[in-house]
Amino acid sequence: MDKSRLEEKINKLKTILGDLGSVVVAYSGGVDSTFLLAMAKEVLGKNILAITAASPMIPTFEIKEAKIIAGKLKVGHKILKTSPLEDPALKYNPRDRCYICKKSLFVKFLNLAEKYGYSYLVDGTNFDDLNSSRPGLKALAELGVKSPLAEAELTKKDIRKYSRIMELPTWDSPALACLATRIPHGEEITEPKLAQIDQAEDFIRSLGFRQIRVRYHFPIARIEVDPEAISNIIEPPVRKKVVERLKAIGFGHIVIDMEGYRPGTMDGL
Numbered sequence: 001m002d003k004s005r006l007e008e009k010i011n012k013l014k015t016i017l018g019d020l021g022s023v024v025v026a027y028s029g030g031v032d033s034t035f036l037l038a039m040a041k042e043v044l045g046k047n048i049l050a051i052t053a054a055s056p057m058i059p060t061f062e063i064k065e066a067k068i069i070a071g072k073l074k075v076g077h078k079i080l081k082t083s084p085l086e087d088p089a090l091k092y093n094p095r096d097r098c099y100i101c102k103k104s105l106f107v108k109f110l111n112l113a114e115k116y117g118y119s120y121l122v123d124g125t126n127f128d129d130l131n132s133s134r135p136g137l138k139a140l141a142e143l144g145v146k147s148p149l150a151e152a153e154l155t156k157k158d159i160r161k162y163s164r165i166m167e168l169p170t171w172d173s174p175a176l177a178c179l180a181t182r183i184p185h186g187e188e189i190t191e192p193k194l195a196q197i198d199q200a201e202d203f204i205r206s207l208g209f210r211q212i213r214v215r216y217h218f219p220i221a222r223i224e225v226d227p228e229a230i231s232n233i234i235e236p237p238v239r240k241k242v243v244e245r246l247k248a249i250g251f252g253h254i255v256i257d258m259e260g261y262r263p264g265t266m267d268g269l
Contacts, residue, residue, distance in 0.1 A: 006158055013152035014043050020120045020146065022047035024113040026106065027077070029066030032124030034170040035159045036149055040122070041075050049118060050077040053105055055084055056191045057178045059198055061205065069169060080108060085189060093180060093189050095267075096135050101178075103139035110143060122146045127153045133264075174211035175263060183216045184266055193218070196249055203245045207238060211261045219252030227260030 017023070017040055025040055027033045027050035040048045052066040063079065070077035084090055084101050094100070106121065113121045123140060125147035130137070140147065149159065163171035179194045193216060200214040200221060209229055215222040223242070225233055232238060234256060246254045257265075 006162065009152050009154050009158060010039075010162060013039055013148055013154060016148045016151055017043040020044075020122070020148075022118045023120045023122045023146075024048075024109060024116070024118045025050045026109055026121065026123040026145075027052050027066055027070065028124070028176060029062050029069055029170070030124065030176040031156070031163065031170045031173050032126050032149060032159055034069055034168055034173075035163045035166075036122065036124045037070070037075060038073055038163075038166060038168055039148075041073055046076075047118075048075055049113075049116060050075050051109055051112060052077065052079050053082050054079050055082045056194045057084055057101070057180050057189075059176075059179060059201065061202060062176055072169075078112070080112065082108065085191065090180075091188055093183050093185050093187055095185050097180060097185075099135040099139050101180075102136035103143065106139060106143050106145055110145075120146050122148055125150045126159060127155045177213075177263070181264075181266060182213060187216075196251070199249050200246050200251070203249075204233075204242060207233075207241065209233065213261060213265075214246075215257070215266060221246050221251040221254050222257050223254065224257045224259075224261040224265070230256060230258065230260055 022044060023040055025033065025037045025048060027037055029052065037048070037050055050070050052063060054063050067077065067079070082105060084104065087100065087104060089100050090097055110121050123145055125137065125140065126149045130150055160171050179197050180189050182197050183189055183193060197214050197216055201212045204212050204214070204223065209225050209232070211226045213224040215224065223233070233242065243254050
């Protein structure tokens, strides 16, 4: 894309945000929501509030990163503790889990937006997301949540490119997803299982790997990393550390997925 077209989209985004007046940003700390938060800060100044959900389904490092980045951007930021596993509809990880979870969560966000006097709730859905299978988008539409990035036709590539121009730390961050995406559909989601996955991924991340999924096929842990990083994780010293740690966490068998990271690999299970 030429530079002028990207600038057109950025200007459209600024107009959209300016027209909203004041917003609560549903903030995960990922590429899209960080870019949206930074642009909202630029356009709306103090008339914004970032809210991050914290629950057993959210990786702990994401919440930590969200706090750090919101602090650097100097925006108001609140952590909303939630308990999605209390909803019996989510117990056995249904295929519409994302819809159920997102609708419940965004109702809470909307209530906070009203409580604190903000006009709209916005989220980081981008233009590419509109052409993918995302059950959560239905929940956003039903609740009237605004998606300024999608409205401005900003793609993930656009967002990464402009995030780099803005020197945002997330410009090349890996894709994020809730921990329940590591568990097969139809299997019970429990806090111990989520904690096991979270601990396993945190350890592998500490070894320098960025894009990580530990898929839960208990007693098997199926590890996905970027394809180009597979050769690194199977190096004997690294492999030994990963096996020892994941067995200590409670997994019986540790395998490396030789296809590497692919989003949605649990959807067919």
